[in-house]
Amino acid sequence: MAREPSVGDGAARTGTTEIRRSVRRADLKAVGEVRRALRELVRHRCRAETSDVAELLVTELVSNALVHTEQGAEVSVTLVATRLRVEVRDFNARRPTPYVTSADDGTHGRGLVLVQALADAWGVDPLAPGRGKVVWFELEAPAPA
Known part of the structure; x- marks a missing residue:
């Protein structure tokens, strides 16, 4: 079952704010829920357009993890100063690859292309054998004007 967002114990001391959530397979x-927690985290700390992009991209990564793997996922969102980092860990070592879709693909296959186009940085980090991978993105997250 999904956990409620947690704010890191050191947040007041370091200026770091975070969400950690486990998502069950096929949930x-x-x-x-992850998207709403992210929105709440950045609501007063970032510009609205940053929040919109972050919500879209976290939706894509979590959906990919749940649709394309046999187990759940772990989501970590960290906001440090003006940098937002979102990590989605799944338990499948197969690396995802962005690809250009055709009209026959329907709504599938566009997630990583969106991440690639909209994130300031993104990547896939393999974990130890049998432990899966982390797909992540970062956005500059300037404070609201």
Whole structure:
């Protein structure tokens, strides 16, 4: 079951704010819960357009993890100063690759292309054998004007 967002114990001392959430396999309703937790985290700390992009990209990464792997995922969102980092860990070592879709693909296959196009940085970090991978993105997150 999805956990409530947690704010790191050191947040007041370091200026770091975070969310950590576990999502069960095939629990697609948890995608919306993760998106709402992210929105709440950045609501007063970032510009609205940063929040919109972050919500879209976290939706894509969590959905990918739940649809394309046999186990759940772990989501970590960290906001340090003006840098937002989102990590989605799944338990499948297969590396995802962005690809250009055709009209026959319907709504599938666009997630990583969006991440590639909209994130300031992104990547895939393999974990130890049998432990899966982390797909992540970062956005500059300037404070609201």
